[in-house]
Amino acid sequence: MSEADFDHPDIVLEPHGPMLVRGASTIRDAEGTLHRVERPVVALCRCDKSSRKPWCDGTHKVIPRR
Amino acid sequence: MRMPKARGPLSEWVVARLAEGDTYLGGSAPLPADQDDEAIALWTLHELSYRGFEDASDDAERNPVVVVVRHDLESSLERRLRGRWDHADRPNLPAAADVPAELEELVASDDGPSLADHVRRSADVDQVLELLRQRSVYQLKEADPTAWVVPHLPTRAKAALMELQFDEYGNGNPNLLHAHLFAKGLESVGLRSEYGGYVDDALPETLELNNALSMFGMQRRLRGAAMGHLAAFEMTSSLPARKIAQGLGRLGLDGDMVGYYDEHVEADAVHEQLAARDICGTLAEDEPDQVAEILFGAFTCLDLESRVATALFRAWGVER
């Protein structure tokens, strides 16, 4: 295997899932509230159905896919 | 922690050998009475590689007699687990790039009984406490069995596993370490929090689940199964964690245990992405011969969880 560097994006859109964000310290949600980020990687809800917005809580998995 | 109570001739033999120190000559181990005897014997042997026991010799871990017994018990466990996978309705082997999607399929088609639904809607306090005692066998060493796998992985999967494990270990803050959060949670609901405190109450199904996790973690050969297991575990965590937190609230068991499950709603929504894609997905690409192993591990996680759930529902007389 050649030792080229790997892709390692800070922001990843997961297929049918959340947006992973690495290394953020604060997030402003859609209501304008600021949230402190407590972990190195967070998952932000993109389906709008999470009970913990702005965080993903896995609810996207039970929403039928279009 | 002291060694657990023996459950038959084999575990009695194991406990006696471990207590003797490094001077014993061995002799051969008796046959186990049943799966319970076998499971507690293997659990005890595995524990020598974690925190050990006050009443076992520190030399016991690598004593050749003990290693032979551990090997035989692991072989028999692995045969049983692979037999169940062979009988499962399994998919055709996917291409490496399709492993994350296949994991999603496997998890989505799992129809095992749901302890989380029961806790959310109808469990009573005694049932919830029983569930927490069973869970404590793993949760008080949460993430430890998976830590063994780090050196066995290629570069991308290794970095991703460390990203996940770092979160399990509190991102360097002992107050946020998941096993510590669970220990505080146990105290908040009036249970004991010491490491291994409820092993004597563990059902054979709980022990089998823990033994599989330790065996997958400790053997390099089983790294794919360990990572498949991790992915299925993380992928079936955030939604159930939310239900359990709701059930605890319904029963008035608010406090640190709710905090533990709340933390897992958010953390495992991240972890499931890392585990399925960055760990299992890249491992499958870098080592295509691990594809089948990853799926075997994921199946085994779901299967063992469903066996624990079935055993608890049976013990409670709850119809599923």
Ligand code: FES
């Ligand atoms: S994206 Fe996961 S809950 Fe919305």
Ligand SMILES: [Fe+2]
């Ligand atoms: Fe955790």
Ligand SMILES: [Fe+2]
């Ligand atoms: Fe996790």
